[in-house]
Amino acid sequence: MLWYTARKLATAIVLVLAVATVTFFMLYGASADPVANLLGQTATPAQIAARRIELGLDRPVIVQYGDWLLNAIQGNLGTSWLNRQPVTDTLILRVPVTLSITIVATIVAAIVGVVVGTMAARWRGWVDHALQVLVIVGFALPAFWLAVVLSTTFAVNLRLFPAIGYISPATSIGGWMSSITLPVVALAAGVSASIAQQIRNSVLDVERRDFVRALRSRGLGSRRILFFHTLRNAAPAGLVVLSLQFIGMLGGAVIIENIFALPGIGSLAIDATNVGDVPVVMGVMLVTVVIVVVVNLALDLIQGVINPKARLR
Amino acid sequence: MRVRHPLTVAVFLTVGATLAGCTAASAEGSAADSNLTIGSVVDVTSWNPADVGGGHFLQYMQPVYDTLLQVDSKGAIEPDLATEWRWDEARTTLTLDLRTGVKFTDGTRFDADAVVANVTSLKAGSGAASSQLRSVKDATAVDDDTVALNLSQPDPALETALTQNAGFMASPKGISAGTLATEPVGTGPYTLDAKTTTVGSEYAFVRNAEYWAPKTYPFDRITIRPLTDDSARRAALQSGAIDAGIGQPAWVKEISSDQLIAMKYTLDFMGLFIDDRAGTLVPALGDVRVRQAINYAFDRAAILKTIQLGYGEETTQVFSKSSIAYDAKLNKVYSYDPDRARKLLKEAGYADGFDLPMPSSDWSAAYDAVVLEQLAAVGIRVKYESIPTTNVLSRLPDFGAHWFGWAMPQNPWVTVTDLIAKDGVGNYQHSTDPEIDALMSEILVTPTEKAGPLYKKLNARVVDQAWFAPWYGVSQVYFHSSSVEVDPPSGVVVPAIKAYRPAS
Numbered sequence: 001m002l003w004y005t006a007r008k009l010a011t012a013i014v015l016v017l018a019v020a021t022v023t024f025f026m027l028y029g030a031s032a033d034p035v036a037n038l039l040g041q042t043a044t045p046a047q048i049a050a051r052r053i054e055l056g057l058d059r060p061v062i063v064q065y066g067d068w069l070l071n072a073i074q075g076n077l078g079t080s081w082l083n084r085q086p087v088t089d090t091l092i093l094r095v096p097v098t099l100s101i102t103i104v105a106t107i108v109a110a111i112v113g114v115v116v117g118t119m120a121a122r123w124r125g126w127v128d129h130a131l132q133v134l135v136i137v138g139f140a141l142p143a144f145w146l147a148v149v150l151s152t153t154f155a156v157n158l159r160l161f162p163a164i165g166y167i168s169p170a171t172s173i174g175g176w177m178s179s180i181t182l183p184v185v186a187l188a189a190g191v192s193a194s195i196a197q198q199i200r201n202s203v204l205d206v207e208r209r210d211f212v213r214a215l216r217s218r219g220l221g222s223r224r225i226l227f228f229h230t231l232r233n234a235a236p237a238g239l240v241v242l243s244l245q246f247i248g249m250l251g252g253a254v255i256i257e258n259i260f261a262l263p264g265i266g267s268l269a270i271d272a273t274n275v276g277d278v279p280v281v282m283g284v285m286l287v288t289v290v291i292v293v294v295v296n297l298a299l300d301l302i303q304g305v306i307n308p309k310a311r312l313r
Numbered sequence: 314m315r316v317r318h319p320l321t322v323a324v325f326l327t328v329g330a331t332l333a334g335c336t337a338a339s340a341e342g343s344a345a346d347s348n349l350t351i352g353s354v355v356d357v358t359s360w361n362p363a364d365v366g367g368g369h370f371l372q373y374m375q376p377v378y379d380t381l382l383q384v385d386s387k388g389a390i391e392p393d394l395a396t397e398w399r400w401d402e403a404r405t406t407l408t409l410d411l412r413t414g415v416k417f418t419d420g421t422r423f424d425a426d427a428v429v430a431n432v433t434s435l436k437a438g439s440g441a442a443s444s445q446l447r448s449v450k451d452a453t454a455v456d457d458d459t460v461a462l463n464l465s466q467p468d469p470a471l472e473t474a475l476t477q478n479a480g481f482m483a484s485p486k487g488i489s490a491g492t493l494a495t496e497p498v499g500t501g502p503y504t505l506d507a508k509t510t511t512v513g514s515e516y517a518f519v520r521n522a523e524y525w526a527p528k529t530y531p532f533d534r535i536t537i538r539p540l541t542d543d544s545a546r547r548a549a550l551q552s553g554a555i556d557a558g559i560g561q562p563a564w565v566k567e568i569s570s571d572q573l574i575a576m577k578y579t580l581d582f583m584g585l586f587i588d589d590r591a592g593t594l595v596p597a598l599g600d601v602r603v604r605q606a607i608n609y610a611f612d613r614a615a616i617l618k619t620i621q622l623g624y625g626e627e628t629t630q631v632f633s634k635s636s637i638a639y640d641a642k643l644n645k646v647y648s649y650d651p652d653r654a655r656k657l658l659k660e661a662g663y664a665d666g667f668d669l670p671m672p673s674s675d676w677s678a679a680y681d682a683v684v685l686e687q688l689a690a691v692g693i694r695v696k697y698e699s700i701p702t703t704n705v706l707s708r709l710p711d712f713g714a715h716w717f718g719w720a721m722p723q724n725p726w727v728t729v730t731d732l733i734a735k736d737g738v739g740n741y742q743h744s745t746d747p748e749i750d751a752l753m754s755e756i757l758v759t760p761t762e763k764a765g766p767l768y769k770k771l772n773a774r775v776v777d778q779a780w781f782a783p784w785y786g787v788s789q790v791y792f793h794s795s796s797v798e799v800d801p802p803s804g805v806v807v808p809a810i811k812a813y814r815p816a817s
């Protein structure tokens with residue numbers, strides 16, 4: 001297990017490095033000179049030239065990359081070209097916001113998905129039919145559309161939740177819950193549907209297997225079979241879907257955060273990309289890759305715990 | 314049924330959140346308790362006045378920093394930190410008498426030396442102030458409360474500049490410590506409250522207890538929330554999370570007027586910049602008849618109606634209607650006439666039209682199709698090159714013409730220095746014209762009150778030479794709740810902080 005974890009970690013580091021390198025050079029390819037835009041249309045050529053030197057953009061790209069990498073390894077991600085805030089400080093403030101909504105949305109989606117999926121598999125009939133329809137609807141409706149509808153209905157018209165903004169749980173737990181409820185629902189809706197579908201199919205599949213029939217013939221109660229055998233065997237497939245969806249949600253959060261004006265890394269990514277604020281884009285990219293790697297690693301380890309067969313790899 | 318447990322938990326969570334939501338929603342955005350919350354379309358990039366842009370960014374600076382001069386709702390210039398000011402005979406020295414007894418919030422005294430330190434810092438910065446102060450050589454302290462700004466050449470826009478970025482006065486201690494970017498220190502009516510500020514989400518300002526004119530600012534607390542996304546800003550306005558913010562013309566019909574009040578004012582013009590007046594990049598554009606043909610090719614009324622939903626006013630000039638350079642007669646020069654355009658192109662030797670490379674980006678996306686179609690109708694073939702948003706400004710000099718919007722300030726000299734002067738930041742190919750140069754020199758030595766006819770002549774020349782093909786002045790729509798009153802801004806994109814007050 002230790003060797004397995006170490007190997008996974010080494011792969012992860014290589015992955016982070018590779019993504020960082022590709023992103024850095026892609027950013028340079030896409031926006032060769034963002035300084036004019038950073039300073040706005042009334043900036044004079046002299047101001048633009050001075051800022052380029054201040055930001056070190058007059059150096060060869062490879063030197064800039066080496067500099068960034070060396071600093072990044074020491075935990076210094078540089079300062080924003082736009083607002084001169086240290087990127088690390090900005091990320092420390094913003095990562096919890098994005099993780100708040102994505103983690104809570106994942107938990108909600110997992111609970112709703114497992115409950116609905118199991119009900120559909122066990123009861124079939126109208127519950128199952130309704131689920132099939134919901135899954136299609138869930139896939140078809142984009143999260144941002146749902147977010148706008150939720151915002152209009154529950155924040156603007158009914159005024160039950162705040163339309164914008166984020167309240168830290170350190171300030172107020174109730175405020176935090178109310179500020180993330182609509183974003184979480186918008187993010188979790190589609191994911192719940194796909195997890196429910198996955199769980200339903202897995203449960204149906206497992207229930208047809210010989211060992212379940214054997215357990216049943218030995219007189220085990222159907223609820224006991226469901227919780228201790230069927231769901232346990234159906235879980236790996238569901239977990240894979242869940243981890244993929246979590247990573248997908250990081251992408252979905254970009255738009256959701258903008259609609260609800262949440263100060264997370266998604267809205268930061270959009271703002272920074274629009275102006276070509278390279279250090280911030282690199283910082284967001286790094287954090288995202290690390291989150292993805294950690295989630296995958298965690299998934300592998302959990303798989304190993306649930307399903308001993310997975311450990312043999 | 315054990316399965317029901319998670320559901321029960323979920324129901325509890327929802328109910329809890331709903332209750333919390335009620336309290337959170339009702340606590341926000343009410344002007345009645347002397348709080349003002351404004352939504353901004355930009356996020357502040359620096360608290361150092363020397364490094365910040367103009368326009369939308371001014372609202373972030375105004376709570377903390379006083380300016381040397383200020384402008385009232387009709388555009389007249391009034392005292393602020395400077396109580397009186399006068400020009401010398403040659404109009405190259407502006408002497409300002411300063412308010413006495415004013416202190417920065419770090420305890421430093423505001424005096425002539427402080428102004429000198431600020432002018433030096435503002436000139437060296439990367440913000441809008443630097444170009445506003447380009448004609449100022451230096452500042453000298455005459456005595457403790459008198460300062461002289463020494464100019465290299467007369468600048469009719471300087472007083473206006475001192476009401477905006479170029480007039481912000483920061484603590485000299487902060488300037489020398491280099492900490493202003495994150496810790497603003499001014500003499501203004503409020504201070505930035507670091508405890509309740511979340512960078513990128515909301516900036517809170519609390520009263521400066523020592524402020525010299527507290528009654529000008531009726532609110533005890535001001536919050537500015539950067540809401541760059543249109544739908545977020547709209548939801549924030551409609552839910553009462555913010556009291557005021559910029560909106561879209563399309564919202565006016567959709568938002569009931571008893572909920573929010575929509576205010577309209579004109580600021581930018583939109584249309585084509587025909588940059589290559591010498592014909593270096595696109596030889597055809599060097600012929601004035603071709604540039605005039607482009608002006609005749611646009612159906613301004615139709616574009617205004619379809620794209621701008623009628624929120625604007627047709628124009629063929631780049632000067633503001635409120636400026637002394639404006640001449641209503643000029644708007645009749647280029648009425649929509651595609652036949653005339655084709656005839657002019659034929660006379661210029663382009664009977665078969667010509668290829669016109671133009672940049673296409675997120676900024677111009679909504680207008681690209683109409684430019685392409687209307688120019689194609691007279692034989693000009695627009696060839697778009699797609700430009701990433703981040704590169705638009707650095708790539709504009711590579712093109713002979715481009716679609717753009719530009720502010721129309723009340724002070725016409727600002728328009729002249731930005732768009733018409735050879736080294737103007739919006740004169741991308743550095744075009745010159747002997748007649749225009751002569752008029753500019755003449756305006757410089759003429760007192761503003763007598764310069765009207767000269768500006769009108771200059772404007773007429775620019776229209777005749779078709780340096781631009783403006784379509785219309787755009788109406789900015791600004792929404793505010795009925796609990797606050799707001800004076801429309803004059804020559805700036807958003808109202809000044811002092812223009813807001815609780816509804817009586």
